[in-house]
Amino acid sequence: MGIMSLEVSRLMTKVANLWHFLSDKQMSRLQDELTNxxxxxxxxxxxxxxxMELALIEIMDIIKCVAEGVSRLGKKCIDPVYHNLDHVFDNGIEIEVKWCGWEYKxxxxxxxxxxxxxxxxVTSQLCEELEVLSELENGLKRMQYNNTNQLKLHEFEKKVLWQREEVGGLREMSTWVRTYDYIVRLLLRSLFTIVQRVKVVFGISPRIGSFVRSNSISAFSVYPSENLIQRSVSNLGDKPKKYPQRFCGTHTPVKSRGLAQDQTPNSFSDCKKRLFSSKKSTLGDAALSLHYANVIIFIERLAISPHFISPDSREDLYQMLTTRIKHSLRAKLSNLSKSDDSEVYNGEIASEWSSTMQRILEWLAPLAHNMIKWHTERNFEKQRMGYGGxxxxxxxxxxxxQVKTEDAITDLVLSLHYISRFGREVNDKAFTGSSCDIHCDDYLVCNRIMSL
Structure with a gap:
């Protein structure tokens, strides 16, 4: 593999993390999060x-991304069976029959x-040691060029030799010395195993690719017999073979609460069609998901002390709002300003706005934080190895x-505006020595409770 071991390491990390994500514990956690x-x-x-369909589609997209990397490596293999892996995972969980039995137990x-x-x-450590070796070898060349003292030169040469031995040992333990055929076989079989695992945790029939409900884990072949894989795989042949199947798996909590057949599409491809037909009204399709996440988190920070919001912070928030939200906000503020000022800004209404803002943030802020985390994990992936999200x-x-999210953000900004405006009035009255009515006290008590 040589220097390609770095790419292999990234692919292996992605495969390992995918396998961990599809464990009973993680899938149960996912379904609980979606339910609650x-x-x-x-x-x-x-x-x-x-x-769950949306989760399935994203997982299969990750699998396909890894498969593309495996396909590129396969073209460098000696065994011709690995030369044409480009379209093996094009149909999601619907794998050709000729690959049946490639899964690990x-x-x-x-x-x-x-x-x-x-x-x-080991590959990660090897990269670090290679950098150290490069620095030492460059240092040795400089010492030789400058006619450094022979004793010091000899000691430094020993250090370089020791580092070379360290690098050599790590190479032997890493994928550096492994063949393309060995690596591709390992990754490919792992991907087939992961696809079978996906079928189990999402309750998908391996025959027709449909979602079914079953309380028996033995309804599906999770890990076919290891003996089905022959030592030589170059003679798979043109005629697809049918293999007997064994049942060996573990209890899967997601499976027992799986997708009902009468409420789901007939195939994985139908799943994606439904997604594409419905995503036109989503934030992701409008490329606003990350931006709105930042807006919501900024509002969440301002809501901690809404009556102490600076003019600069208000201006920053306003500049972050999209045109549609600004239009909606102006319309609602216009309706608010038509009321008598003496009735608009009072403690009782401010308390209601504060409660409304907190309730919205309780369910909206977690999605915003998850959006930031999702992007952070993918950006961090470029600096490290593999998918770990x-x-x-x-x-x-x-x-x-998109419409529902923008309505929620508009309500948050409106709540923040009202509470901030009322807070400034309370402070002005306190500064001028004016008395504050009982509604002001109610608001201040409510606001103190909300900030706890």
Whole structure:
């Protein structure tokens, strides 16, 4: 593999993290989050099946991304069976029959994941030691050029030799000395195993690719017999073979609460069609999800002390708002200003606005924070190796309805405006020595409770 071991390490890390994400514990956590997330239900969908479909589609997209990397490596293999892997995962979970039996069994897959993690860790260490070796060798050249004292030169040469031995040992333990065929076979079989795992945790029939509800984990072949894989794979042949299947898996909590057949599409491709037909009204399609996440988090910070918002902060918030939100906000503020000023800004109404703002932030802010986290994980991925995120887009603002989200943000800004305006009036009255009515006291008590 040589220098390509760096790319291999990234792919292996992604595979290992995918396998971890599809564990019973993680999938149960995902479904609990989707079920209990008020923000997801308000802005995305109240249909559990649809939410799980969105999660499934993103997971399969990650698998396809890894498969593209494996396909590029496959073209450099000796065995011709690996030369044409470009379209193996094009249809999601619907894999060609000729690849049946390539999956690892559960225990063996766990061992392979541990091995890939070791490969990735050793490769990371190897990169660091290679940098050290490069610096030492450059230093040695400078010493030789400057006719440095022979004793010091000899000691430095020993240090360089020791570092070369260290690098050599790490190369032997990493993917650096492994063949393309070995690496591609390991990654490809792992991907097939992960696809089978996806079928189980999402309750997908391996025959027709449809979602089904079943309380028996043995309804599906999770990890076909290891003996089905022959030592030589170059003679797969043109005629697809049918293999017997074994059942070996573990209890999967998501499966037992799986997707009902009468409420889901007939195939994975139908799943994606439904997604593309419904995403036109989402923040992700409008490329506003990250921007609105920043707006919501900024409002959340201002809401901590709404009566101490500086003019600069108000201006910054206003500049962050989109044109549609500004128009909506102006219309509502216009209606508010038509009322008598003496009746508009009072403590009782301010307390109600404060309560409304806190209730909205309770369900909206988590989606915004998840959106930031999702982007951070993907950006951090460029600096490190592999996909390590536990947040899916379905947990963020990406699939949120644009109109509903903008209405919620408008209400937040309006609440913030009212509370801030009333707070300034209270402070002005206190400064001038004016008395504050009982509604002011109610507001101040409520605001203090909300900030706890």
């Amino acid at each position: 997330s008020l923000g997801t239900r308000n802005l995305v969908s109240q249909d559990n099946n649809h939410l 559960l225990k063996k897959m766990d061992k392979r994941v541990k091995k890939m993690k070791r490969f990735a860790a 536990n947040v899916l887009l379905v947990n963020t603002l990406h699939y949120a309805d």
